[in-house]
Amino acid sequence: MRVVSLILLAGVAFNLFLMGWFFSAWWSVALGVVIAAMGSVLLRRWYRSRPLQSATAGWRIGDAIELSNPYTPRRVNDAVLPVAYMGLGALCLGSPKAGKTESMLLGILDKMESFWPGSGYAVFEGKGDIDIYKKKVASSGAPDYFFSSELPGTHSVNLLDGEANDVVDRLTHSLIGHTQSTSFYSDEQLAKLLLVVPILKGLGMPVNLRDLYTAVAVEDAEIELLRLAKGAGVDPVALSMYENWIKSDEHENRRAVLQGLLNRLFPFVYGPHTDRLNDYAPDIKVAEIVEQGRGVYFHLPLTKFSKTVAVALVEMFNVEARRRQLAGADGSEPFPLFMDDWGDFFHANFGPFSARCRSAAMPLFFSFQSLAQLESVSPAFKDELDDTIANKIVLRVMGDSTSHYAVRLMGEYERTELGSSDLDGRDGVSLMNRMVFRTSSQDFKQLRPGEAYISTLMDVAGDTLNPIFKTRLPLADFSEWQNVAMPDPVQDKVAGRGLDLWGKYMDPATMDAIQAEAEHLADPEQYREVV
Structure with missing residues (x-):
């Protein structure tokens, strides 16, 4: 029916153009332009109304409003970030208490088994808040290993392990x-x-x-x-x-x-705390964790010591990413790395490390509080994340620079505008296309905790679309987190022997x-x- 309607409109517009040409009837030409514009708008709406639920595997974010064209918003039931593009990681921005950790980090970990069954993961938690660990355990279970740079009795590593x-x-x-x-x-x-x-x-x-x-x-x-x-x-x-x-x-x-x-x-x-960095028989062997699909949680309170430890740990995963990359990662199980509140933990080699992870099936999921944290690494790295990470998740942000950056992350849409003029008694009609931002900086400042704008990619009917969702990310069920105990201290382990x-x-x-x-x-x- 839609196709027939578009054909009829095209025929009427064509006949009006011909009549205006032969009889010099400018009103006929103007009317033909209007009808052609209407047909163009209907065609765009029909094209954009194709279902977005064709991707059944991925992170399900619940009901959402799709805002690729904010003037024609659409409700989407059970919106999905496709698993294929989850494999390209995510960049999350949000002010303190906006919901980055509970909505994004814990939300993905809670649902990960549904789209990456059996995959391991590593969480690098840069706030050092034990509540986050407890909520993770309450919602999706305890990780296989827990390491803290500050808390005694946690699992151990050997920073000189490897070839x-x-x-x-x-x-x-x-x-x-x-x-x-x-x-x-x-x-x-x-x-x-x-x-x-x-x-x-x-x-x-x-x-x-x-x-x-x-x-x-x-x-x-x-x-x-x-x-x-x-x-x-x-x-x-x-x-x-x-x-x-x-x-x-x-x-x-x-x-x-x-x-x-x-x-x-x-x-x-x-x-x-250095005994746990120099264990001759360490609990945490990064090569085995990645190969066997285990989960590890790194609790890293923001101190100078934690930062030095974090850099060393990240470089251990860098070695595994390089090994996967050289072996060909096409058949490898995903091993996502979650860098929560990671703005103060970057080091000089982080840019090459992140690039290597993308080709090693080790997608990176970053969360930052502000644009300033991104730029403290380097403006080039900020642009690199924009270019290479498929999913941008922006919760409430307050600063003007960060909110304007969020507007750019959500991108633009092509808006068709019809104009008319009257010059010296002659009517004129014009049709113009121009690019307009999908969101405004104020949109991000008014979000409630857990609400987010999300830009992602999606394959539909042979085309790659860039939908923009506004949603309230579903919270994992961590209602019993206060009853979760911290891991028992590792006290009975037999000390390894070495040099x-x-x-x-x-x-x-x-x-x-x-x-x-x-x-x-x-x-x-x-x-x-x-x-």
Whole structure:
């Protein structure tokens, strides 16, 4: 019926144009333009009225209003963000108390089994709020592993776990700094890591960051490491290079060159919570978690220590993303990474890491409080997220800069406008198309908690559409969260055995001497003289 109506309108408009041409009847031409415009509007509405529920798998967000053209809103029952485009991740913006965590993070985790059955996940929770963990357990069950940078007795990791080249790669990003003026010192530290780490990993026994620290900081430990390496049959080339290096100069001079590395390494090896970062038999092995589809929750209260730990953990997942990428991730099960309130946890390698995850079936789900948090990483990274992440979820935001950015995220639509004029007694009719923003900044400031505008992608009848939904995200049922207990402390675990250079050589006197020298070398001028 719609097709017949459009054909009839097209025929009437064509006849009016012909009549106006032959009889110079401008009123006929004007009427033909009006009828053609009406036909165009009807065609657009018919095209846009195709059902959006063709995607049955995905995150079901409940009833919504579809606002691709805000002048012709449509109600959509049981709207869906398709699973194919969930695999491209999501960017979520929302002010404090707008509902980012409860509506987006907990909402996806609650429904994930329906569209990614059996998939693992990692949650990096940057607020350190234990209520979030309890609500996650109450709604979708406890993760397989729980690690906290601050709470005692949680599961453990070994930040030196993995192949030697992988260890060097991630330590480069988490431990070696770069100055704006030169990269000489960072290059020097990287070169020495390439000498020491293969020796440690070639011993055939568990090692950790404490062993690395001691092997660099203490001369007797350095000598023992060389002796053990010779007896363990370490690669002859690596062994020869390491031996030549430790015999090339006095130990104090070599340690001075690496003092910056030791300073950055120190928070990982000394302190009340560092035992769980240096477990010879760790509970959390990232490679196994990703391969076996397990769930892990990282509780990271916003402290300087938590940030250093977060960077190291992210780099461990970076290694797994690279491994998946090189092996071809087409057949891999999705392993989503949730970065909740992650604005203060970025580091220099995060842009390449996020790009790698996209091609490794490890989609990233970010939440930020403001545009400023995004731009603190870099304006280029902000634009990269806009270009590569398929789902943009914006809850209530208050700042003008963030709300204007949200308007841009929701995009534009093509609006057809019909105009008429009367000039010197001659009527004129014009038809004009122009692009108009779908939303206004005020729209985002007036949202209630949990309400959101969502831009996504959807395949319908061979076309890719970009629907815009306004909805109140369904809350997971975490009504009993206050009755959820925190995980029992891991107390009865048998400590793993390993190299333990730290236990042999890092007595209090040695520690004091190392720290005194570190303070002496804190002066850049003295450092350059030593180098």
